[in-house]
Amino acid sequence: MTMKKKEHFGEVKKYTILDIVYRILPILSISCIFLLWIYVSADKPQLFPSLQATWERFIKLLEKPVMRVSYLGHISASLKRVCIALAVSWIIGISFGVLIGWNKKMDAFFGSIFSFIRPIPPIAWIPLITIWFGIGEFPKIVIVFIGAVMPVVVNTQAGLDSVEQMYLDVGTAFNTNKKQMLLEIAIPSALPSIFAGIRTSTSTAWMVVLAAEMLGAKSGIGFLVSRGMEGDDLPLVLVAMITIGVIGALLGVVTSFIERRLCPWERIG
C-alpha cells in the first residue's frame, strides 16, 4: 500500500482519509460507551454506578486491600491460576491433539470419548472437582485447565488432520522417516491452527478462572466481583469488570506476540 501511495498520486487522498477514519472509529466507539454510561448512571445511579463513583472506588481499592489482599494482589492471584493452567493445558493439549490428529488408531480410540466430554462446560465440573480436591488453589487450576485444554486439543487435531498432501509428498520424495515427517512437516504446517487453539484457550481460561473464583475464593478478580455483589458495592463490581476486560485484551496481545515470534513466516506475504 505504501508503494501505491508513492506511485499513484491520485490515490493519496483516498488512503489518507481512510487512514483517519480508521483512527477515529475506535475513539468514537469508546466515547459512545462513556456517554451511554454517563447517561444511564445519571438517570438511575442505583442500577448503574456513575463514572465518578467507579473511579473513586478504583482509587480506594488501590489504597485499601480487600480481604487483606491488594488490588494488584487480586490480579496476580487470578493470573497465576490462569498461567499455570494454561502452561499445563498447552503441553498436554498439544501432545494429545498431535496424538489423535496424527494417529488414526488413537483417534478412533479417544475421539468419541473426547467429543462427549468436550461440550461439558468446565463450570459443571466444579462439584466433582470440589469433592475430589476440596477447596484451595489446586481445584481452581484444574477447572481452568479443563476449560483451556479443550480448544487446544481440538485445533491441534484439526491442524494435523489437514496437513496438505503436497507437503507430505515432498516428505516422501525426500525419504523422511516418520519422526521427521511429524516434527519437520506436519507440526510446523499445523502451527497456525495450533495457535488458533492457544488463543481460544487463553480467553477461555480467563473466563473460567473468574467464574471459578466467583463460586468460592478468597482472592482474585472473580472474588472481587462476588464480594461487590454481596456487599452491595456496585462500583467495586464495575472496577473488577473493567479490569477483567483490560487484562483479557492484554492476554490476547501477549498470545499474538508469541505467535508472531514463533511463526515469523506468517508476518510476511
Add this chain to the structure above:
Amino acid sequence: MGKDRLNKQGAKVRLRISGLSKSYDVKNGILKAVDNINFEVYDNEFLVILGPGQCGKSVLLNMIAGLEEPTTGTIELDGKKINGSDPRIGMVFQKIALMPWKTVMQNTEIGPKFRGINKRTRREKAQMYIDLVGLNGFEDSYPSQLSGGMKQRVGIARAYANDPEILLMDEPFGALDAQTRYAMEEEVAKIWQKEKRTIIFVTNNIEEACYLGDRIILFSESPARIKELYVDDLPKPRDIVSQKFLELRTIISENTDLAI
C-alpha cells in the same frame, strides 16, 4: 532426428519401466490413468515426456517417485526393482511445494537434513545449489517473499541438493508466466550442462520439450499410452528459431492435438 529409435546404441540403461499401469476405483467403475507403459531411461539423458494436460503423465512420475503405487508393472533402477520412494530419485514438483515455514536455505537443505547429514556439510551443499540457481542473497527469505520463478528455482536447488541420480520434473514451469518460463528453461538447460543428471521432465509444451529433450516420448490422451518417440539430437544450447528446431516442432505438433 528421427522416429522409433527406441534403443540408443551404447548408452547405459538406468531406469526401466515395464508394463506400468495405474487404475483408480471410481464411482462408475475403474478409471485407467496410465496404461501399459514401457520405456527405458539412459544414463545422463534429458528425457521429456510430452502429453496433453490430465493425460496421466504426472501419475506416471508419481509412481517413479514412489508417491503412488503402480497397479501393475515394475520400475527398475540399475536392474533392481524399486518399491516406494528411493533416495536416488529426486523430484521437482509442479506445485513447487516449498514449506512456507522454512527459509530458502532450510527448504533447500531438507534432503540431506532428512538423511542425517551434519549441518555444516548440508549447508555447504545447499549453498552451492542456491548459488547455482542464482538465488545467492535470498538464503534467509521465506517462500512468500519470492516470485513464482524464484520459488521454482528453490524447488530445483532443493532437488539437486539431495544428490539424486535420477531427477524427475513434473511440469515445473506450468504455473509460471511465459517470460519467466523461457528464462527457467534456459536455466535448467544450463544447470544440466554443468551438473549432469538423468532427468525425466514432464510437460505439455511442445517447444519446451524440443528445447530441453534428448529424447521426447509423446503420450496420448488419457489413459496415458506411449504414442511416439522422438530423438532430439540438435546441439545444445538450442536455437529455438533454427530451421531444424522448427522442423522437429512441426513433426511433433502434426502428431498431436496439443496447442503449440
